[in-house]
Amino acid sequence: MMRTGGDIEGILHTIHKNLEYSSRMSLFNELHAWVGLINHTLGLRSAFENVNAYVLRHLTERRNSTTSSRPDFIQKLFELQKGGKVDNSDIFNIINANIAAGSDTTGLTLSAVIYYLAHDPRIVQKLREEIDTLSSEGKVSDPITFAEAQQMSYLQAIIKETLRVHPAVGLPLPRVVPPEGAELAGYFFPGGVSAGSFAPG
Amino acid sequence: MQRVYGHGTKFLKDSWYRAYGHPDDAQADIFSVMDERRHAANRRKVASLFSMTTLVSYEPFVDACNTTLVSKLGEFAARGESVPIPAWMQYYAFDVIGEITVCDFYPLSMSLFLLTNRTGF
Numbered sequence: 001m002m003r004t005g006g007d008i009e010g011i012l013h014t015i016h017k018n019l020e021y022s023s024r025m026s027l028f029n030e031l032h033a034w035v036g037l038i039n040h041t042l043g044l045r046s047a048f049e050n051v052n053a054y055v056l057r058h059l060t061e062r063r064n065s066t067t068s069s070r071p072d073f074i075q076k077l078f079e080l081q082k083g084g085k086v087d088n089s090d091i092f093n094i095i096n097a098n099i100a101a102g103s104d105t106t107g108l109t110l111s112a113v114i115y116y117l118a119h120d121p122r123i124v125q126k127l128r129e130e131i132d133t134l135s136s137e138g139k140v141s142d143p144i145t146f147a148e149a150q151q152m153s154y155l156q157a158i159i160k161e162t163l164r165v166h167p168a169v170g171l172p173l174p175r176v177v178p179p180e181g182a183e184l185a186g187y188f189f190p191g192g193v194s195a196g197s198f199a200p201g
Numbered sequence: 202m203q204r205v206y207g208h209g210t211k212f213l214k215d216s217w218y219r220a221y222g223h224p225d226d227a228q229a230d231i232f233s234v235m236d237e238r239r240h241a242a243n244r245r246k247v248a249s250l251f252s253m254t255t256l257v258s259y260e261p262f263v264d265a266c267n268t269t270l271v272s273k274l275g276e277f278a279a280r281g282e283s284v285p286i287p288a289w290m291q292y293y294a295f296d297v298i299g300e301i302t303v304c305d306f307y308p309l310s311m312s313l314f315l316l317t318n319r320t321g322f
Contacts, residue, residue, distance in 0.1 A: 001293075001295050002292045002296050003269065003296075006292075026219075026220035029217055032220045032224055033219070034224075035224060037224065039224070059303075062304075070304050071259075072259075072262070072300070072303065074302070074303055076249070076255070085246060093230050094246075094247055094250075102294070102298035103297075107292075108287075110290040111287045143264055143268075147257075173206070174217045175206070175210070176214070178211040182212075184204075184205065194215045196215070
């Protein structure tokens with residue numbers, strides 16, 4: 001998408017629209033199966049049609065390729081399939097899950113980091129100093145490797161603090177309290193009740 | 202947190218999750234699947250793909266995307282234009298996931314597809 005400077009095949013649009021649907025439908029989740037049934041009966045297109053097409057195209061291409069041995073997810077999944085550990089539908093679902101769910105939270109967090117950096121030049125200055133110091137000590141390469149970045153304490157602090165003040169997942173991800181009830185964060189919840197962790201709160 | 206969300210938890214997923222998955226429960230993905238045993242089975246299948254050593258092996262793909270991003274930001278700077286950061290951060294994140302998952306050299310893969318014109322796999 002960076003190369004073309006925009007959404008490819010409406011994939012991001014689809015992902016966003018589906019998230020909107022799901023976050024509303026989760027309040028009436030019993031209706032979701034009915035929506036699916038109606039869609040199917042009327043022969044309407046799948047909500048993820050373009051994402052599915054994108055994934056299928058890549059899978060088809062790789063199946064037909066005799067030379068590619070790129071160490072990516074598809075290749076590793078094909079190897080697992082040879083060992084009988086996954087089947088075609090597993091492969092499709094896993095690749096699909098990555099494509100559909102893999103970019104939103106990262107993109108949001110990166111935007112938040114840049115926002116906070118832009119709003120406080122002192123942070124940028126301190127980060128630059130960290131990079132310059134490590135660079136002069138020969139402790140970082142160009143580009144900085146993952147292992148080296150793990151040792152950059154101020155960078156790690158920026159990332160963690162951004163995740164704290166601007167968590168990308170604003171959903172409560174609710175769980176059902178087991179029948180015997182439970183005490184969470186100092187409050188007692190009876191069994192059967194839904195409890196979740198609302199990160200931005 | 203570990204108690205509620207961790208491995209082997211007694212706190213099962215609320216039906217809230219159903220709205221995030223396929224309407225047919227039998228085809229639920231790993232995020233929305235509510236049955237703990239099915240989730241564990243799904244997780245076992247893909248655990249090796251997300252291990253630390255495997256993730257670190259994807260570093261060259263991330264580096265390639267970083268180079269592209271920096272160069273694109275440079276183009277904006279050269280034109281004196283402001284960058285729509287949220288959009289570009291998502292393009293970047295998508296490109297990284299695309300590279301490590303399916304090899305997303307878009308123009309190349311599209312032309313190959315048109316050449317072979319195969320369907321189904």
